Amino acid sequence: MGKITLRNVQKRFGEVAVIPEIDLDIDEGEFVVFVGPSGCGKSTLLRLIAGLEDVSGGVIQIDGVDATTLPPAKRGLAMVFQSYALYPHMSVRRNIAFPLKMAGLPPDEIARKVDAAAKVLNLSAYIDRRPGQLSGGQRQRVAIGRAIVREPKAFLFDEPLSNLDAALRVNMRLEISELHQTLKTTMVYVTHDQVEAMTMADKIVVLNAGRVEQVGSPLELYRTPRNVFVAGFIGSPKMNLIEGAAAAAEGAATIGIRPEHLDISSNAGTWAGTVGISEHLGSDTFLHVHSDHGTLNVRAGGEVGLRHGDRVWLTPQADKLHRFDAKGARII
Amino acid sequence: MATQHSRAAARLMISPAVGVLLIWMIVPLAMTLWFSFQQYNLLYPDRTGFAGWDNYRYFVTDFRFGAAIRNTLVLVLGVLAITTIGGILLALLLDQPFRGQGIVRLLVLAPFFVMPTVSALVWKNMFMNPVNGFFGHIAQAFGAQAGFDFLGQAPLMSVIIMVAWQWLPFATLILLTALQSLDREQIEAAEMDGAGAWSRFVYIVLPHMTRAITVVILIQTIFLLSVYAEILVTTNGGPGTASLNLPFLVYLASIVDNDVGMGAAGGVIAIILANIVAFFLMRAIGKNLET
Numbered sequence: 016m017g018k019i020t021l022r023n024v025q026k027r028f029g030e031v032a033v034i035p036e037i038d039l040d041i042d043e044g045e046f047v048v049f050v051g052p053s054g055c056g057k058s059t060l061l062r063l064i065a066g067l068e069d070v071s072g073g074v075i076q077i078d079g080v081d082a083t084t085l086p087p088a089k090r091g092l093a094m095v096f097q098s099y100a101l102y103p104h105m106s107v108r109r110n111i112a113f114p115l116k117m118a119g120l121p122p123d124e125i126a127r128k129v130d131a132a133a134k135v136l137n138l139s140a141y142i143d144r145r146p147g148q149l150s151g152g153q154r155q156r157v158a159i160g161r162a163i164v165r166e167p168k169a170f171l172f173d174e175p176l177s178n179l180d181a182a183l184r185v186n187m188r189l190e191i192s193e194l195h196q197t198l199k200t201t202m203v204y205v206t207h208d209q210v211e212a213m214t215m216a217d218k219i220v221v222l223n224a225g226r227v228e229q230v231g232s233p234l235e236l237y238r239t240p241r242n243v244f245v246a247g248f249i250g251s252p253k254m255n256l257i258e259g260a261a262a263a264a265e266g267a268a269t270i271g272i273r274p275e276h277l278d279i280s281s282n283a284g285t286w287a288g289t290v291g292i293s294e295h296l297g298s299d300t301f302l303h304v305h306s307d308h309g310t311l312n313v314r315a316g317g318e319v320g321l322r323h324g325d326r327v328w329l330t331p332q333a334d335k336l337h338r339f340d341a342k343g344a345r346i347i
Numbered sequence: 348m349a350t351q352h353s354r355a356a357a358r359l360m361i362s363p364a365v366g367v368l369l370i371w372m373i374v375p376l377a378m379t380l381w382f383s384f385q386q387y388n389l390l391y392p393d394r395t396g397f398a399g400w401d402n403y404r405y406f407v408t409d410f411r412f413g414a415a416i417r418n419t420l421v422l423v424l425g426v427l428a429i430t431t432i433g434g435i436l437l438a439l440l441l442d443q444p445f446r447g448q449g450i451v452r453l454l455v456l457a458p459f460f461v462m463p464t465v466s467a468l469v470w471k472n473m474f475m476n477p478v479n480g481f482f483g484h485i486a487q488a489f490g491a492q493a494g495f496d497f498l499g500q501a502p503l504m505s506v507i508i509m510v511a512w513q514w515l516p517f518a519t520l521i522l523l524t525a526l527q528s529l530d531r532e533q534i535e536a537a538e539m540d541g542a543g544a545w546s547r548f549v550y551i552v553l554p555h556m557t558r559a560i561t562v563v564i565l566i567q568t569i570f571l572l573s574v575y576a577e578i579l580v581t582t583n584g585g586p587g588t589a590s591l592n593l594p595f596l597v598y599l600a601s602i603v604d605n606d607v608g609m610g611a612a613g614g615v616i617a618i619i620l621a622n623i624v625a626f627f628l629m630r631a632i633g634k635n636l637e638t
């Protein structure tokens with residue numbers, strides 16, 4: 016249960032092809048994250064899967080059954096919206112019970128399931144409040160509760176954490192991951208936060224302008240980005256991308272090296288530069304080094320003794336160097 | 348927020364306006380109360396002086412009083428039913444995307460800008476007249492001698508139709524605004540939750556609109572209790588007492604019967620009744636306005 020397949024799926028709004036053509040396989044029980052810059056079509060793709068938008072072409076299969084023209088309710092998927100989309104005039108209990116009531120379940124069974132969901136999500140204390148009387152994190156949990164009581168084939172999340180503050184976001188991230196471990200249901204999760212993507216996903220789908228740039232596990236994407244876009248998008252802080260003479264020396268149009276794969280020394284190395292701003296995080300220090308190849312981001316230890324204006328040399332770790340051709344594709 | 352000082356200044360600044368409004372309201376009310384306890388009949392200018400409760404007794408025991416109360420209620424409730432239900436339906440219709448939406452919305456609003464007297468006359472002469480009216484013509488086209496005599500046979504119903512036609516745009520507009528403020532994602536969430544069109548309307552759309560519906564009912568009730576012009580230019584309260592309401596009875600007493608004292612008593616009774624209605628309305632649905 017919970018296998019979603021997209022074949023040649025297209026979506027146009029009038030003349031604009033928001034999704035030119037996408038093929039995608041989401042396996043049973045997988046946690047798949049869609050990432051990409053704003054406006055690249057993540058939400059649109061999710062809504063196509065949910066059935067809230069009609070495809071302009073192609074086929075969507077759920078568990079091997081053609082669901083392309085099925086209405087949202089018949090697809091057996093549950094969605095958690097960015098704005099939570101709770102029903103403001105209903106109590107938490109009635110919100111969570113709503114899909115069950117629509118499914119025509121008997122009241123005692125509804126009550127049992129709602130209580131169970133509320134317990135799992137720590138909502139029992141607020142069960143009779145209205146959404147307006149809850150905090151952002153609690154609302155988020157109600158929205159998730161409304162999704163899990165239906166026991167759907169898959170959950171769809173559209174940037175569910177983007178309205179929460181940083182600390183709560185980390186918490187909820189863990190809660191959702193834990194939920195996935197317990198339920199083992201397929202989850203499709205949209206975000207533009209690549210930390211969320213890296214930490215939660217079994218499989219990341221990197222989207223750019225409606226196209227799939229790469230699909231793979233977080234570490235695959237980190238270690239072997241297929242092109243410059245993925246290289247620049249995955250990883251924080253961003254990979255250093257260098258063009259020109261330094262790249263030509265490696266036989267590439269662009270070379271990429273992650274900040275953590277640059278060795279820094281104050282007396283010898285490949286590239287010379289001066290230290291600019293340094294950001295001390297305690298455990299790490301991120302140095303912005305101005306070199307002949309532009310400003311390079313370097314990750315050094317927390318105790319590094321370098322200061323603004325110091326002369327330094329950088330050496331890329333040869334086996335961690337990424338090389339890309341003129342079209343931006345990875346050179347193997 | 349405001350300091351003690353600025354609050355005092357604010358009170359001082361608005362006091363002239365409050366004063367004018369108070370006088371504006373208090374003076375006519377006081378005069379009405381005063382007249383209602385006086386003998387004041389234009390046909391008998393020599394009979395003056397304190398009348399006690401006589402004016403009230405005459406008004407309440409007038410043979411038209413019972414009909415007036417009944418008709419007032421039927422008129423208010425009838426128009427409210429037509430305008431809120433019709434307004435919800437029209438709002439749902441206008442909320443759909445279609446070509447020429449702007450023009451249609453403007454046209455729907457048009458009846459509200461027509462003066463009550465004018466609209467009533469148009470209805471009376473151009474639509475409801477059994478011989479020359481639009482409905483009459485339709486009836487004749489089907490071979491009847493003359494159309495249904497709306498004002499003669501169903502006078503109160505006819506007045507209700509006219510007034511409802513006038514107030515429908517108001518209700519539609521307010522309800523449409525409420526409808527447009529409904530979060531699309533809530534509807535989509537309900538769709539995903541398996542709610543069909545009817546369930547979505549009952550569980551999501553209607554609760555979202557309760558506040559707007561409350562506003563429509565409250566505001567309309569206040570105005571509908573005092574419907575007068577439409578009756579004056581169409582049925583004149585008749586035939587008999589069939590379309591007579593409370594404001595019209597006050598008019599008959601004070602202007603036609605020339606009994607200013609009794610008219611004033613009727614006015615005071617109308618005020619009291621309106622307040623009773625307002626009290627119950629506020630209690631029944633006013634809680635929707637909270638939070």
Ligand SMILES: Nc1ncnc2c1ncn2[C@@H]1O[C@H](COP(=O)(O)OP(=O)(O)OP(=O)(O)O)[C@@H](O)[C@H]1O
Nearest residue numbers: 028031033051052053054055056057058059060207
């Ligand atoms: N109903 C619509 N009509 C026309 N264009 C639309 C519609 N919905 C989305 N688009 C366009 O489709 C593109 C993709 O939108 P989408 O909402 O999927 O982006 P996104 O990746 O979710 O972005 P974000 O991270 O900002 O949420 C955007 O350029 C947007 O303008």
Ligand SMILES: [Mg+2]
Nearest residue numbers: 057058059174
């Ligand atoms: Mg989006």
